[in-house]
Structures are given as structure tokens and as C-alpha cells.
Amino acid sequence: MTAPPRGPRALLRLLARIVPSDERSEWLEEWEAELEALSRTNEAARTTGARPGERSVPSPWRFVAGALPHALWLRRERLHLRGAVQDLRFGARILRRAPGFTLAMAVTLALGIGTNASLFSLVDGIALRPPSGVDRPDRLVQIARSYDDAPRWDNWSWPAFREIARADDVFAGVAGYRSASLLVGEGASLETVSGLYVTGRYFDLLGIRPTTGRLLQPADDAAPDGPAVAVLGYDLWQRRFGARPGVVGETVVVGGRPHRVVGVAPADFAGVETFASEPEIFLPTGLLEHTGVADPLSRWGYSWLNTFGRLTPGVTVDDARTAVEAVSARMRAASIENEGVEVLLASGVGASPEERTEAATVSKLLMFVGLLVLLLTCANAASLFLARATARSPELSVRLALGAGRSRISRQLAVEAGLLAGLASVVSIPLLGISGQLLPGLLPSPVSVDFGVDARAVLAVFGVGLVAALLFGALPATLVARRRLGGTQRPTARSGSARNARLRDGLVVAQLAVSLALLAGAGMLGRSVLAASAADPGFEPRGLLVGYVDATRTGRYDPAAARELYSRLAESVRGLPGVTGVALASQAPFVGPFTRRGQLPADRPPSDELVVEAEAYFVGPGYFELLGIPLVAGRAVGGPEDTGREVAVVDRTLAEAFWPGEDPVGRSLRGIEGPVRIVGVVDEIRTRSLRGPARPTIYRPFERTLSAGAMLHVRTDGAPLDQVAPVRGRLAELAPGVPMAATADLHRAMVTSLGETRTFGTLVGLLAGMAFVLAVVGLYAVVTYGVNRRTRELGIRLALGAAPGRIQRAVVNRGLALAAVGVVAGLGLALLLGRALQGFLFAVEPASSTVLAAAAVLLLGVSALASWIPARRASRVDATTSLRMEDTP
Amino acid sequence: MPRPHGVTSLRILAAIRDRATYGLEIVAETDLPSGTVYPTLGRLRRKGLVKARWERQERADDEGRPRRRYYELTPEGARVLREGVERIRGIASELGAAQPEGAA
Numbered sequence: 002m003t004a005p006p007r008g009p010r011a012l013l014r015l016l017a018r019i020v021p022s023d024e025r026s027e028w029l030e031e032w033e034a035e036l037e038a039l040s041r042t043n044e045a046a047r048t049t050g051a052r053p054g055e056r057s058v059p060s061p062w063r064f065v066a067g068a069l070p071h072a073l074w075l076r077r078e079r080l081h082l083r084g085a086v087q088d089l090r091f092g093a094r095i096l097r098r099a100p101g102f103t104l105a106m107a108v109t110l111a112l113g114i115g116t117n118a119s120l121f122s123l124v125d126g127i128a129l130r131p132p133s134g135v136d137r138p139d140r141l142v143q144i145a146r147s148y149d150d151a152p153r154w155d156n157w158s159w160p161a162f163r164e165i166a167r168a169d170d171v172f173a174g175v176a177g178y179r180s181a182s183l184l185v186g187e188g189a190s191l192e193t194v195s196g197l198y199v200t201g202r203y204f205d206l207l208g209i210r211p212t213t214g215r216l217l218q219p220a221d222d223a224a225p226d227g228p229a230v231a232v233l234g235y236d237l238w239q240r241r242f243g244a245r246p247g248v249v250g251e252t253v254v255v256g257g258r259p260h261r262v263v264g265v266a267p268a269d270f271a272g273v274e275t276f277a278s279e280p281e282i283f284l285p286t287g288l289l290e291h292t293g294v295a296d297p298l299s300r301w302g303y304s305w306l307n308t309f310g311r312l313t314p315g316v317t318v319d320d321a322r323t324a325v326e327a328v329s330a331r332m333r334a335a336s337i338e339n340e341g342v343e344v345l346l347a348s349g350v351g352a353s354p355e356e357r358t359e360a361a362t363v364s365k366l367l368m369f370v371g372l373l374v375l376l377l378t379c380a381n382a383a384s385l386f387l388a389r390a391t392a393r394s395p396e397l398s399v400r401l402a403l404g405a406g407r408s409r410i411s412r413q414l415a416v417e418a419g420l421l422a423g424l425a426s427v428v429s430i431p432l433l434g435i436s437g438q439l440l441p442g443l444l445p446s447p448v449s450v451d452f453g454v455d456a457r458a459v460l461a462v463f464g465v466g467l468v469a470a471l472l473f474g475a476l477p478a479t480l481v482a483r484r485r486l487g488g489t490q491r492p493t494a495r496s497g498s499a500r501n502a503r504l505r506d507g508l509v510v511a512q513l514a515v516s517l518a519l520l521a522g523a524g525m526l527g528r529s530v531l532a533a534s535a536a537d538p539g540f541e542p543r544g545l546l547v548g549y550v551d552a553t554r555t556g557r558y559d560p561a562a563a564r565e566l567y568s569r570l571a572e573s574v575r576g577l578p579g580v581t582g583v584a585l586a587s588q589a590p591f592v593g594p595f596t597r598r599g600q601l602p603a604d605r606p607p608s609d610e611l612v613v614e615a616e617a618y619f620v621g622p623g624y625f626e627l628l629g630i631p632l633v634a635g636r637a638v639g640g641p642e643d644t645g646r647e648v649a650v651v652d653r654t655l656a657e658a659f660w661p662g663e664d665p666v667g668r669s670l671r672g673i674e675g676p677v678r679i680v681g682v683v684d685e686i687r688t689r690s691l692r693g694p695a696r697p698t699i700y701r702p703f704e705r706t707l708s709a710g711a712m713l714h715v716r717t718d719g720a721p722l723d724q725v726a727p728v729r730g731r732l733a734e735l736a737p738g739v740p741m742a743a744t745a746d747l748h749r750a751m752v753t754s755l756g757e758t759r760t761f762g763t764l765v766g767l768l769a770g771m772a773f774v775l776a777v778v779g780l781y782a783v784v785t786y787g788v789n790r791r792t793r794e795l796g797i798r799l800a801l802g803a804a805p806g807r808i809q810r811a812v813v814n815r816g817l818a819l820a821a822v823g824v825v826a827g828l829g830l831a832l833l834l835g836r837a838l839q840g841f842l843f844a845v846e847p848a849s850s851t852v853l854a855a856a857a858v859l860l861l862g863v864s865a866l867a868s869w870i871p872a873r874r875a876s877r878v879d880a881t882t883s884l885r886m887e888d889t890p
Numbered sequence: 891m892p893r894p895h896g897v898t899s900l901r902i903l904a905a906i907r908d909r910a911t912y913g914l915e916i917v918a919e920t921d922l923p924s925g926t927v928y929p930t931l932g933r934l935r936r937k938g939l940v941k942a943r944w945e946r947q948e949r950a951d952d953e954g955r956p957r958r959r960y961y962e963l964t965p966e967g968a969r970v971l972r973e974g975v976e977r978i979r980g981i982a983s984e985l986g987a988a989q990p991e992g993a994a
Contacts, residue, residue, distance in 0.1 A: 031958075034912070034958045035914045064917070067928060070926075074932060
């Protein structure tokens with residue numbers, strides 16, 4: 002007989018300890034027999050000289066090493082089979098038996114989980130998800146241009162687009178689009194919808210398939226004078242055409258011209274831009290000729306086309322970057338208007354790199370706030386859970402006495418935590434649906450993203466739920482394992498529960514700290530919005546009504562006739578009661594349509610570094626007086642004396658950029674339309690946002706405007722929006738069917754230009770409110786718990802003659818002490834949050850002492866109130882009843 | 891539908907197709923590590939595809955060694971093995987690498 006080697010046998014004995022006890026002896030017997038057989042085989046091989054390679058028999062050590070996974074497998078399987086099912090059943094029963102506790106936990110956790118999942122779907126929508134319905138978005142690249150030191154994601158002119166499309170070695174195709182607000186229908190059914198002019202390969206390169214009919218093709222591009230065609234967006238098809246499949250071939254009137262419907266886009270396609278309204282109708286770019294823009298397809302200087310390309314298989318973005326350098330060079334050589342132009346590429350579509358950076362900042366901030374809320378709700382849940390586990394101490398003690406292991410009880414509590422988190426996750430899914438509907442309204446600008454509940458959102462819910470369960474469930478489970486819960490002591494003994502009471506104090510302090518930070522954040526954002534309302538933009542925005550009219554969109558006016566109509570409209574509105582002044586301009590500050598143009602001084606040789614991008618305003622007579630923009634030198638423009646003359650007024654920022662310390666009047670600028678002479682200088686105004694430095698601005702006579710519409714500025718002596726109906730009435734008299742869009746109270750527009758601040762203010766404010774309530778309720782619960790525990794002691798002290806007032810003060814002071822610690826910790830957090838919010842603040846310091854002090858006072862005040870209620874009860878304890886009472890654990 | 895059995899399970903089932911045998915034999919025949927063979931046998935037992943029985947003590951005594959545990963296919967195990975082999979043949983032929991008949 003061959004004795005198996007000793008070492009491996011000893012190892013087997015050791016491993017046998019892992020195997021569940023009832024299977025241990027059989028397990029060991031089997032493995033020992035196998036080991037013996039192995040030794041036999043090896044022995045036989047040595048004596049007879051077995052042919053190598055025929056059968057592989059491992060060495061004894063290697064063979065026995067396999068016993069470890071076997072033993073572990075048996076052990077693990079046992080845990081799964083017996084423990085998990087039992088724990089789950091028992092946990093469910095425990096939770097059912099305490100419906101109040103279960104409900105409180107589920108609601109608390111659902112708030113935290115729902116908030117985080119909503120924030121996730123917001124972040125997912127604006128920063129992570131590629132545009133829906135698009136095939137292989139990772140193979141698409143955005144193509145934009147830069148023409149000065151700071152790269153900017155600007156669009157292209159038609160000739161430039163054609164030049165880019167020639168780079169067919171790296172691009173499988175190039176397509177462009179331009180959004181436009183279009184008038185659809187006639188007469189009573191007239192409505193303004195957001196439309197998209199697209200080049201022929203737009204749909205093909207995105208991989209979009211039609212719902213019915215066909216989409217636009219290169220052939221549609223080629224014939225601008227051919228029959229006009231249109232593709233309906235899915236929503237417009239549902240809304241205006243009753244989702245009839247037979248819509249193909251029907252006629253839709255767009256901009257006063259009949260268009261033949263050739264097909265319908267799919268439901269999940271919402272264009273490629275995240276931060277834009279969902280397009281509802283698609284037209285070929287060739288039709289842009291009819292919109293009143295003079296010669297849009299031949300001028301280098303008229304940039305209007307957002308461009309993207311699909312990379313040829315195997316080509317990387319870097320390859321493409323190298324290839325388009327040649328394109329940049331060809332463009333620079335083709336026209337003086339392409340001075341310093343450079344083609345920029347970025348992978349993906351949806352948001353430009355600038356927007357992505359912004360979205361990433363916003364996302365990080367949202368995630369930070371979400372984390373605070375999650376921590377807060379988990380602290381609250383842990384506190385509740387701990388209180389309950391303490392109350393269950395007798396039960397846990399009995400189970401321990403009956404032989405349950407501490408690890409088993411820890412696991413039981415962890416399973417209950419998991420069940421609660423699961424329940425809360427389920428509860429928060431409908432919450433997610435509600436927030437998905439509210440989110441778009443909260444955002445500062447339109448987005449094409451659908452925030453509905455989808456698989457990703459549900460996954461996020463359960464992911465957050467799991468994190469929550471780990472955060473709040475780990476604590477009581479650890480306490481059991483560390484013998485601080487469910488001890489063998491009598492239920493009335495104090496040591497463990499006193500320490501646990503301290504732990505609950507700590508949790509409440511944490512909640513108070515987080516809620517203070519959120520309150521301070523909300524306060525800073527709120528003050529920013531208030532400050533924006535009082536800000537001085539360089540002109541008088543109060544009492545100013547603006548409204549945009551573009552008569553060419555109806556198809557009945559050419560640009561000259563439209564400009565004539567705008568002048569007549571201005572004259573007519575001037576006669577309205579309550580109107581004190583009227584002026585025309587191409588755009589309005591804070592409202593748009595924003596237009597920039599590159600400028601350079603004419604007295605120096607052109608070079609890239611000299612180009613300054615200036616806001617380009619085309620203004621009519623009386624514009625500067627109407628807005629209250631002070632003239633600092635020379636004269637204004639826009640009057641009849643400027644007819645046919647190339648003149649301009651610049652603001653001080655632009656003048657300083659080119660001629661620091663000198664008088665710019667009489668000098669000339671070279672814009673894209675040729676040289677213009679400067680006749681005056683005005684103070685700078687805020688044009689797009691109240692934040693950041695003023696942008697250089699140039700004002701030219703309105704008759705030189707390049708856009709087809711006009712922004713009517715009306716100064717009123719009452720509420721500006723009250724004049725909307727009378728002004729529209731005058732317009733209807735002069736030109737029936739021409740709509741006025743973008744009517745706005747300029748002061749209100751200025752305040753809402755800080756839209757993200759308002760959005761954040763609302764979000765953080767909501768969360769702060771929630772956090773505040775949770776924290777105060779937590780404090781109340783802890784103080785009440787303390788009073789209940791001391792009922793007997795308080796009764797005795799009162800019976801011995803202690804003044805009720807002193808007892809009240811002692812209890813309130815204890816609550817305030819907790820709140821004070823929370824405030825101190827919260828100030829640190831608030832400073833962190835303030836720094837994170839800095840980019841969204843206006844005229845408020847991130848560490849604004851006023852805001853911090855106000856938040857601290859509010860929190861301390863309400864804490865005092867929350868402590869006073871149990872304190873009053875404490876001072877009215879009746880000694881005899883309290884002595885008869887059993888101790889509460 | 892339950893998840894189809896993996897190649898490892900099928901190789902172990904095939905090793906005991908014709909006769910009941912003990913663990914070491916299976917390790918040697920399949921060339922799988924022992925740490926894979928025993929847990930897999932355990933799983934196959936739980937699913938009722940494999941039966942385990944101890945050999946008679948007298949027989950072990952005759953050979954002067956400890957008694958061994960033998961594993962054999964149940965009818966269900968035989969069916970799963972058959973189906974598994976067919977499935978793998980199907981995949982192989984789909985991939986254009988049809989095996990010669992009889993090479994399991």
C-alpha cells in the first residue's frame with residue numbers, strides 16, 4: 002500500500018474546517034481516497050514508466066489545492082440556501098409588524114434616492130447620453146471654426162461647407178443644419194414652430210429612417226428653385242396631421258409658400274443638439290434663398306451652417322484633424338474674409354465642447370448637492386434604524402442567548418436595511434416620473450432631451466438604493482458585531498444604549514451641518530437673483546418692451562419692403578397711449594437674436610491677432626436716447642443723415658481695444674462688409690449676461706442690417722407687457738398675418754439671463770428645504786428621546802423642588818448644543834459648496850458672511866423651537882406617574 | 891429557459907458517460923484542475939444530472955485502500971449531455987469548422 006504524502010494530507014485536514022460540519026467527514030473521506038489513488042497512479046507510473054502525455058495526473062500539492070475551491074463552494078452554497086431565504090422572510094415579517102417605522106424609513110430614503118436618481122437623469126440627459134435615434138454617434142465629429150486665439154465653436158458659410166465636404170478621404174460624408182423659427186399654416190391655423198434647414202446628407206449620415214415616406218436627400222439640395230419639399234417631425238405630424246400615414250404628398254404651408262410633404266421623421270429623433278428645442282419640421286437648405294437672406298449660398302462672410310461629418314471607417318479624429326489642416330489652408334487662400342480661419346474638430350455631436358465643459362461643471366455640482374442630500378437622508382435613516390434596533394435590544398438578546406451568532410444577527414439587520422432600501426427604490430420610481438416632467442420647466446433654456454423614466458434611470462434608482470442601504474445599514478450591523486447592540490445585559494441596563502444615544506446625537510449633528518450648507522447655498526443663489534434685479538446693465542431696462550418682427554417669413558415681403566414696414570410700425574406704435582418712445586434695432590440685449598462680427602482697425606495691416614469679435618447692433622433713429630445709453634464722444638447713428646453712408650458708433654471697450662487712450666472718432670474699422678468710419682463713442686452695456694466683462698459692441702445704421710427682421714423697442718410708462726396687445730393690434734392693422742415673436746419685458750429678460758443661477762437656486766432651495774425639515778425633525782426626535790429616557794430622573798428632581806424653568810432650559814440647551822456643533826461643521830461645508838457654486842453667483846461672495854449668518858441664525862432658532870416642545874413636556878412631568886413608569890430603553 | 895450548460899460541465903458529463911468513475915479519473919481524463927472538477931460535480935449533483943455513491947467497503951478493503959466515491963450519469967444527465975454536444979456541433983458547423991463525425 003502506498004501512503005499518501007504527509008503535507009497534502011495535513012492541508013486537507015485544515016481545509017476540512019471550511020466545509021459545513023454535517024458534510025465534513027464525507028468530504029474528507031472522499032478527498033483522502035482521491036489523494037491515495039493519486040499516489041498509486043504516480044507510483045505505478047514510476048515503476049512501469051508510463052508513456053508521457055497520454056494521461057495527465059497532477060502533483061499531489063496541485064491536486065489538493067483544488068480542495069479549497071470545493072470546500073468554499075460547499076460553504077457558500079449553504080449560506081445561500083439556508084441563510085438568505087430565511088433572513089429575507091424574517092426581515093419582511095419584522096418590517097410588516099412595524100408599518101409606521103417602515104413607512105417613515107421608505108419615505109425618507111425615497112426622498113434621497115429619488116432626488117439622486119432625478120439628478121442622475123438630468124446629468125445623463127445633458128452631459129452623458131448621445132442624441133437619441135442616431136446611429137453610431139461615436140463616429141460623428143463636429144466641425145467648427147475658430148479665427149482668433151480663443152477657439153470658439155462657430156458655424157460655417159455655404160462656400161466653406163463645400164470646401165470641407167471635399168475632404169472625402171477622412172469623411173464618409175459631411176452635413177450641415179441651421180435652426181430657424183418657421184411659420185407653419187395659414188390664417189387661423191398659423192403657428193410658429195422650430196424648424197431645421199438641413200443639407201442633403203443630414204439624415205443619411207445620422208442613420209435616421211423615416212416613419213413614413215422618405216427623408217431629405219442630396220437631390221433635394223440641388224434644386225433650390227424646384228418644388229419645395231418638407232419632412233415633418235414626428236410631433237408635428239401627430240399634432241397637425243392626426244398621424245395620417247397618407248400625409249405624404251400633401252401640402253404644408255411654410256413661410257407662406259406651399260411645400261410638399263415627402264415623409265415623417267421617427268419619434269425618437271430630436272435633432273442632434275442637446276441644448277436646443279426639438280425641431281418639428283425639416284427643409285432643404287436650398288430653400289433658405291426664399292427667407293429674405295440675400296444670397297446665402299455664395300458668400301464666405303455669411304456663416305450660418307452647423308456642420309458635422311461621419312468619419313470614414315478606420316479613420317480616427319486625430320487623422321481627420323491632420324487632414325483638415327489642408328482645408329483650413331485652402332479656405333484662407335480662397336478669400337480675405339477667411340483671415341486666420343481654422344477648422345476645429347471634436348468627436349460626437351449633441352453639445353459643443355464649450356457646452357460640454359459647462360454641462361460637466363453643472364453636472365459635478367448637481368452630483369455634489371445630490372451626495373449631500375443622500376448623506377443627509379442616510380443619516381436620518383440610520384438614526385431611525387438605530388433607534389429601532391435599540392428598541393429591539395431585548396429581542397436581539399434573546400436570539401443571541403438562544404445561540405444565534407453575532408454575524409448572523411448583523412446579517413439579519415443588513416438584510417432588513419436592504420429590504421427597506423429596495424422598497425424605497427420602488428417608491429421613488431414614480432417620483433422619478435414626476436421630476437422628469439418638472440425638470441424641463443426648471444432648466445434655463447430649451448433642451449431636446451426626454452427625461453422620462455427609462456432603463457438607465459431605473460438602474461440609477463437601484464444603484465443609489467444599494468449605496469443608501471450600505472450607508473445606513475452598515476452602522477447598526479457593525480454595532481451588533483461590536484457588542485454595542487443586543488448585549489446580554491438586562492434590557493434596562495444603560496451602557497450600550499447611552500453610547501448609541503451619543504451616536505444618534507452625532508447623526509443629528511451631521512444632518513444639521515448638511516442642511517446648513519444647503520441653506521447657505523440656496524441663500525447665496527437667491528441673493529444673486531435679487532442682485533441681478535437691481536443690477537445696472539448700462540442702459541435703463543425698466544419699462545422697456547421688445548418684440549421681434551420678421552415679415553419676410555410670411556413670403557410676402559422682400560427685405561426692403563419689410564424694413565419699410567418696420568418703420569411704419571414704429572411710427573404707428575409711437576402714437577399709442579402709454580408709449581413714450583419707440584426705436585428699431587436688429588437685436589435687443591439679453592433677448593437676441595445675438596449677432597457678432599469680427600472687426601479690425603483699418604489703419605493697420607490685417608492680422609489674426611487684431612480681430613476683435615464685437616456684438617453687432619444695427620440701430621434706427623433715437624435708439625441711444627430711448628435706451629438711455631450715454632454718448633461720450635461724437636454723434637449717434639441711425640438718423641436719416643446716415644443714409645447710404647458707412648458709419649458706426651463703437652462702445653468704449655471696442656475703442657480701447659484698438660486705440661487705447663486715443664480718440665477713435667474719425668478712424669475706420671474694417672468689418673466683413675468693408676470699411677466703416679467711426680462717428681461716435683458710447684458707454685458700454687451688458688449685452689448677453691450680467692456676468693463677466695462687457696463685450697465690445699459696434700452700432701451701425703439699421704438700414705445696413707443683414708438680418709431680415711427687426712426688434713421693436715417700446716418705452717412705456719406702465720407695465721411693459723400691458724402694451725403687447727396694443728402693439729400687436731397696430732401690427733395686425735398694417736400687415737395682417739405677420740406675427741410678432743419674442744416679446745419681452747427687458748428688465749425681466751435681464752434677470753432671467755442668469756437662468757442657471759435661478760435654476761440652481763430653485764433646485765438647491767428645494768433640497769435645502771427638505772434637508773432642513775428632516776434635520777429639525779431629527780433633532781426633535783433626539784431631544785424627545787432624551788427626555789423620555791430621563792422621565793424618572795426629571796420626575797424626582799421636580800419632586801425635590803427643582804424649578805420647571807431650569808429643567809426647560811437644560812433640555813433646550815442640550816438641543817441647542819447639538820445645533821451649535823452642527824452649525825460649526827456646516828459652515829465648513831457651506832464654504833465648500835459656496836466655492837463650487839462660485840460660477841453661478843452674481844454680486845455675492847461665495848463666503849458671504851451675511852448669508853452664512855442668516856442660515857446659522859435660522860437653523861439655531863428653529864432648533865431652539867424644536868427642543869422647546871419636548872422641554873416643556875419635561876418640565877411638566879408628574880413625579881408619581883414617572884416613578885411608576887417602566888424605564889424606556 | 892435555463893441557461894445551457896457550459897463546455898466544462900459537458901466535458902465532465904462526457905467523462906462519466908460510459909462508466910461510473912471517481913474524481914481523480916475525471917481530473918485525469920478531462921485535464922481540468924481539481925478545483926474546477928469537484929465544485930462542478932457538486933453543482934451537477936444538485937441539478938440531478940449526476941449521481942454519487944460510495945463503493946462497497948469490502949471492495950476497498952480487498953484492494954487495501956480507502957473506499958472511493960463514484961459518480962455516474964442520471965438519465966437526465968445523459969439527455970443534457972446529448973443536447974449539449976448537438977448544440978456545440980451546431981455552433982461549430984455554423985462557424986464553418988464542422989468536426990469530423992465522432993469527435994466529441
